[in-house]
Amino acid sequence: MSGYLDSNDKTECFGCEACGQICPKKAITFKIDKEGFRYPEIDAKKCINCGLCRRVCPKAFMPSKNGNILAYGGYHKDLTIRKKSTSGGAFSAIVDSFCKKNYVIFGATTNKTEVYHTFITDKNKLDLFRKSKYSQSIIGDSYIKVREFLNSGKNVLFSGTPCQIAGLLNFLKGTNIDNLLTVEVICEGVPSPNYIEKMNNYYKEKYNSSIKSIDYRYKEINNKKSSKWDFQVMNIVLDNGKSIVKDRWFNPFWQIWLNHLMSRPSCYKCPFTTKERCADITLGDLWGVHLYCPELYANNSGCSLILCNTLKGKNVLKGAYSYLNGHVLDFDEALKYQSPLRKHIDYNKDRDKFIKDLSNDNIGYKELIKKWYKLPTLKLLYSKYIWGNRQKVFVWNLKNGGKDERND
Template sequence: MKGFLRSGKKEECFGCEGCVQACPKNAIKMVEDEEGFRYPAVNEELCVNCSLCNKVCSCENMPKAPSDDKLAFGGYHKDRDIKAGSTSGGAFSAIVEGWCDENYVIFGAASEGLRVYHDHITDKKDLFKFRKSKYSQSEMGNSFKKAKEFLKEGKKVLFSGTPCQIAGLRAYLGNDHPGDLLTVEVICEGVPSPHFVRSYDKHMIKKYGASITSLDYRFKDMKKTSGKWDFEVMETKLQNGKRIKQDRWFNPFWSIWLNHLMSRPSCYKCPFTTTDRVADISLGDLWGVHLYCPELYGKNGGASLVVCNSTKGALALEKALPFMFGHELDFNTALKYQSPMRKAIDTNEHREAFLKDAKVLPFDELCKRWAKKPTFKLLWQKYVWGNRQKIALYNFKKKFVK
């Protein structure tokens, strides 16, 4: 039997909270385990064994991926401020602008301090709440339930989230749901244990006397005077107004994050790391941009990869095109640079030891023990011969060498 509620196996729960929302007796709640991840727990006294929780579990009833032809697109938003306020090239905002004309509701991940949660908006001017990747698992609350209600009322619903959240929504809604639904997923390589950011928060309180109000993992410092961007900074805002900017290249926080030492158990066996995507559209960074489409580098301000998995997704992209610069890409070439569309992250043999440390060690000690030191290769890539320099040479040749 698959699915956490039947098997008790943690790798069989994506944490989408569909079962919690489907239970007619409110007998299921999400409870945090010792690693900080949330799992459904059933109150046996309230449970009437109706099995609705199993029916909506996407691990048990995996929704089918569309079988339409794939279409890949690379580019970035025409509006500099929107691009600056987005993680990659701002494709998400362009899709919303194109698709949401009237009578629409948009669902996405918002944050408040360290808490990340799903919410909905009914006015595009509030889209800033959903912009930027919050690299933590969001709490779904009753967003599937709400989306179903809006669809029944005849509203257009754009639902965005991680691939497992989109699969959760599709399993919750079933095949013959009413209304006009567009699903947009972020290409994802896993969510980390909340203990890690909590440890970072404690460190901030100790060092600066204030807690974190927001974490911008990929801050785009737009130096308006020179027209250049610095895309390689993480910005931490604190309650006392202080802003801390750290280089992403040599930041121990990112070094640990990228090592997959603390991902949710299901992420190591993620069934969505294939080209069969459940969502209409998949969004990611345009990795490899400097190698196969340098004209889309966008002055280092970020570029988006948009993969349309269904005809509906392709129509939504068509409506987004007036808001973007970019062009179609060869899907197989784009795929070469997108490992989360090909394979799940590797299990890290030190995961257990790291998570034990993350609960007890102060953040700076944790970094000393677990963060990798900058290598000569990294220094070389940043300062001597990396993407920036390759693009500069490309632009120079384009301008001066005939």
């Protein structure tokens, strides 16, 4: 099977960057295309045709997958950690279980609008990785560093998207990975970075200030125990201190991305959208929690779905039980609410038109939104804001006494 390096077909490149890191001649660099996504480019003058780049490409050679999954639903007992996390804070519990001594943790962090991978050797600095950054992170030389750390006897936890885990595993062929734990996020795609850039340009003009930070899953709406996890609230903070908070239904970013108008081309054919997984552990939101296990709703402050795909993953989860409130789930039930574990996203027929507008410097952010964003219908607003999930959970709690602390 060929991959992007031979076909030049953008749907065949996930942007995992394994090819660039394996190249012994540093002949591969990554170039940003018009849509804002990064692709490898080979410098023919430096290339010695060793073939290594083709051999690590997950499109051409998929690492082996596991299908013997243990599904667990739950949330971190510490409300502060839960609020600092995207879902239920499972990642923090997994880190605490795996990282006892001599460890290194890799994950995605952010500097203003740029998202990139780095590592920490002190888990007290985990805030750097907490919260999903909905943009493809730049891997840099992370895989090389993982290999160095493993070879020097460290316990390495690597977190990233499924295609990044696949790229890493292919890169590490021939390296002893007994001390490696791979943790992937459930992923239905990455949006074009051009969107945030255009929005940033608009803020620069309007407020004379640019984006300092983006919290895509903001939970500190109030200081109460409850939050708005399932509203996917986004908080953009500008350099001048201004904060712009919008929940999913009034946020053009969420609407446009979740309508699949601006995902990376490979995401429309993603081969990682199956229930067989490459990573040891898979983390996601426990969507549907209010319908099939409302005892884990946790006042809408976030709940995690944890899939353990290997024995290593299962043992690490066991060590994390003491940090979590939750219980084992029926995997098939959880699967119903997780389309990225069943199928890749559908190609939106307007995707190319939208991306063309997005990438056109003559079209400003305001104009773009006016053309492509649609206000939510009254029916939708009623179902989300008036009826919502809380009522269902409230009814369940009345009937069952709200028991929510099990670990089995």
